[in-house]
Amino acid sequence: MSFLxxxxxxxxxxxxxxxxxxxxxxxxxxxxxVFSQGTAVAPLIYTIF
Amino acid sequence: MTAILGIxxxxxDSAAALVIDGKxxxxxxxxxxxxxxxxxxxxxxxxxYVLSEAGILLADIDxxxxxxxxxxxxxxxxxxxxxxxxxxxxxxxxxxxxWLREKLFQKDLLHQELxxxxxxxxxxxxxxxxxxxxxxxxxxxxxxxxxxxVLTLDGVGEWATTTVxxxxxxxxxxxxxxxxxxxxxxxxxxxTYYTGxxxxxxxxxxxxxxxxxxxxxxxxxxxxxxxxxxxxSYRLNQKYFNYATGLxxxxxxxxxxxxxxxxxxxxxxxxxxxxxxxxxxxxxxEEVMLLMTQNLAQEFSIPNxxxxxxxxxxxxxxxxxxKQGLFKNIWIQPAAGDxxxxxxxxxxxxxxxxDNPRQTTQTDTMQGAYLGPQYSQAQIEQALSACGGIFETxxxxxxxxxxxxxxxxxxxxxxxxxxxxxxxxxxxxxxIIADPRSKTMQKNLNLKVKYRESFRPFAPSVLREDxxxxxxxxxxxxxxxxxxxxxxxxxxxxxxxxQALFGIDKLNISRSNIPAVTHIDYxxxxxxxxxxxxQKYHALITKFKEYTQCPMxxxxxxxxxxxxxxxxxxxxxxxxxxxxxxxxxxxxSVLYKHQQNKALKENxxxxxxxx
Numbered sequence: 001m002s003f004l005x006x007x008x009x010x011x012x013x014x015x016x017x018x019x020x021x022x023x024x025x026x027x028x029x030x031x032x033x034v035f036s037q038g039t040a041v042a043p044l045i046y047t048i049f
Numbered sequence: 050m051t052a053i054l055g056i057x058x059x060x061x062d063s064a065a066a067l068v069i070d071g072k073x074x075x076x077x078x079x080x081x082x083x084x085x086x087x088x089x090x091x092x093x094x095x096x097x098y099v100l101s102e103a104g105i106l107l108a109d110i111d112x113x114x115x116x117x118x119x120x121x122x123x124x125x126x127x128x129x130x131x132x133x134x135x136x137x138x139x140x141x142x143x144x145x146x147x148w149l150r151e152k153l154f155q156k157d158l159l160h161q162e163l164x165x166x167x168x169x170x171x172x173x174x175x176x177x178x179x180x181x182x183x184x185x186x187x188x189x190x191x192x193x194x195x196x197x198x199v200l201t202l203d204g205v206g207e208w209a210t211t212t213v214x215x216x217x218x219x220x221x222x223x224x225x226x227x228x229x230x231x232x233x234x235x236x237x238x239x240x241t242y243y244t245g246x247x248x249x250x251x252x253x254x255x256x257x258x259x260x261x262x263x264x265x266x267x268x269x270x271x272x273x274x275x276x277x278x279x280x281x282s283y284r285l286n287q288k289y290f291n292y293a294t295g296l297x298x299x300x301x302x303x304x305x306x307x308x309x310x311x312x313x314x315x316x317x318x319x320x321x322x323x324x325x326x327x328x329x330x331x332x333x334x335e336e337v338m339l340l341m342t343q344n345l346a347q348e349f350s351i352p353n354x355x356x357x358x359x360x361x362x363x364x365x366x367x368x369x370x371x372k373q374g375l376f377k378n379i380w381i382q383p384a385a386g387d388x389x390x391x392x393x394x395x396x397x398x399x400x401x402x403x404d405n406p407r408q409t410t411q412t413d414t415m416q417g418a419y420l421g422p423q424y425s426q427a428q429i430e431q432a433l434s435a436c437g438g439i440f441e442t443x444x445x446x447x448x449x450x451x452x453x454x455x456x457x458x459x460x461x462x463x464x465x466x467x468x469x470x471x472x473x474x475x476x477x478x479x480x481i482i483a484d485p486r487s488k489t490m491q492k493n494l495n496l497k498v499k500y501r502e503s504f505r506p507f508a509p510s511v512l513r514e515d516x517x518x519x520x521x522x523x524x525x526x527x528x529x530x531x532x533x534x535x536x537x538x539x540x541x542x543x544x545x546x547x548q549a550l551f552g553i554d555k556l557n558i559s560r561s562n563i564p565a566v567t568h569i570d571y572x573x574x575x576x577x578x579x580x581x582x583x584q585k586y587h588a589l590i591t592k593f594k595e596y597t598q599c600p601m602x603x604x605x606x607x608x609x610x611x612x613x614x615x616x617x618x619x620x621x622x623x624x625x626x627x628x629x630x631x632x633x634x635x636x637x638s639v640l641y642k643h644q645q646n647k648a649l650k651e652n653x654x655x656x657x658x659x660x
Contacts, residue, residue: 003156010120014124027149
């Protein structure tokens with residue numbers, strides 16, 4: 001819960017409310033995507049970490 | 050007492066730093082302990098080490114400062130993918146896989162990791178500093194200036210890739226930023242990738258390769274890839290890059306622009322084309338940095354400049370900024386890359402968050418960057434005995450004398466003394482040293498000791514009091530972050546036959562009477578050695594000068610290609626036995642290769658993945 005609270009505080013502070021629906025969909029879809037795969041291997045590119 | 054632990058990690062070069070009541074107590078990179086180059090994992094070993102250096106526990110720590118803000122970085126990722134959708138789906142799924150599993154929950158992760166050290170660790174002690182603010186803080190707070198312009202340049206943090214800040218007293222404010230995807234660091238990394246070197250570690254190689262080529266492609270880069278404005282700010286033409294949403298740095302259009310595909314390092318050699326590309330991007334980088342600093346000098350009329358961020362490790366560009374003479378003083382954080390962010394974050398808490406005053410002295414507060422672990426003579430002897438090493442222990446002045454004598458006989462020496470350096474450079478605590486006057490030393494050291502590319506140059510450690518007699522530099526360069534030319538009196542001109550040689554064929558030409566540390570363009574990456582900062586190293590070079598009239602040594606990091614710099618006497622012994630190093634000097638213990646048990650030799654060349 002503290003994670004969600006902190007995330008909401010962040011969105012509020014940055015005034016990026018449009019990110020909220022994206023985040024919710026992402027978290028739902030992402031959990032499917034993540035848990036359907038094996039280990040999370042960080043790809044060897046510079047920018048996404 | 051207020052103790053602040055700074056941490057960087059989960060990206061590359063994780064590290065820990067400890068600041069107590071504003072004083073830097075210790076700092077170290079995790080890779081030195083874990084023996085994994087650029088180790089990005091939580092810096093358990095480094096944290097344990099910095100705590101032990103102060104004799105305290107994690108429970109005694111008042112704040113833990115992390116060097117960047119994960120949510121802000123995630124915001125950048127999301128907005129970038131949304132802006133490019135539907136392009137970048139593959140990169141998106143890979144990135145989300147990593148982020149939704151771990152990185153988004155970095156505060157929890159950090160909390161869990163810290164709880165492994167102290168079960169009762171309080172989550173409220175965790176603070177987060179912006180990536181570039183951490184860099185800026187690492188450059189300004191330890192500097193000897195009361196007021197300074199602070200310029201940070203790197204690949205990317207959260208959004209910022211370049212920032213300008215003003216430091217005054219204990220205040221530090223960022224006043225200008227350039228945001229992703231426009232990044233001078235990523236432009237340099239794109240060319241690192243294109244010339245077949247590893248992004249984020251091969252940038253040094255590109256810089257070392259540049260003097261062998263001609264900047265033939267400079268105008269193409271300036272016309273097509275980067276739009277440099279009059280004030281030095283810039284924008285990159287994303288048409289040619291793939292890093293924002295792809296899995297490579299550059300795309301097909303980039304290759305078409307220069308007429309070749311990216312070099313495959315496993316099957317393609319470096320050609321004059323790659324040298325010209327290296328020379329061109331180096332020239333562009335210098336132009337942008339010079340323009341930027343010229344404008345900052347004019348705009349703010351502050352005589353001091355501080356630099357940090359990975360691009361600040363481009364010592365050739367730094368040397369040109371210094372030579373430009375627009376700033377009275379320039380100070381660069383020796384751990385300019387992400388490891389230094391750990392220190393910056395901790396100092397930011399002390400000065401910015403807690404508003405504690407800052408007192409400057411004539412020297413910086415980095416203590417020569419000797420902020421890592423050290424070993425007592427008894428510990429050294431115990432470790433060497435356990436390794437099976439055959440050594441003799443002599444008084445310090447005898448140790449200096451024996452080492453200096455061996456250097457005059459063209460011996461290669463592993464030199465391990467005092468506290469380990471913080472940052473990517475070996476500065477005479479974990480160094481391989483040799484005679485710079487030798488004509489064959491550069492090639493031999495590269496191929497037989499370091500197992501690395503023959504073109505890569507070596508740096509001199511020169512007595513501070515003699516630097517201007519040998520180089521066109523009369524300033525402190527204790528962290529090997531400025532390049533300057535060898536004085537004309539020491540240069541050797543090329544014959545017409547030599548001038549006709551091409552690229553790497555020029556490697557064997559002696560350019561001065563210190564050929565092993567003189568690059569093809571007469572330049573050298575200089576470390577000035579001060580008696581007050583590293584007394585033993587200063588004494589050794591002084592003794593060598595007594596024998597040879599030459600007040601400098603070759604100084605290269607004590608490791609082989611792909612290996613983190615040695616941290617312990619055991620690491621040093623293994624590297625000594627696995628390479629053609631002739632002599633090892635640890636503390637007052639001296640080891641000669643020919644006396645060692647040959648059965649202890651190991652195949653070191655293939656032990657580490659090449660970088």
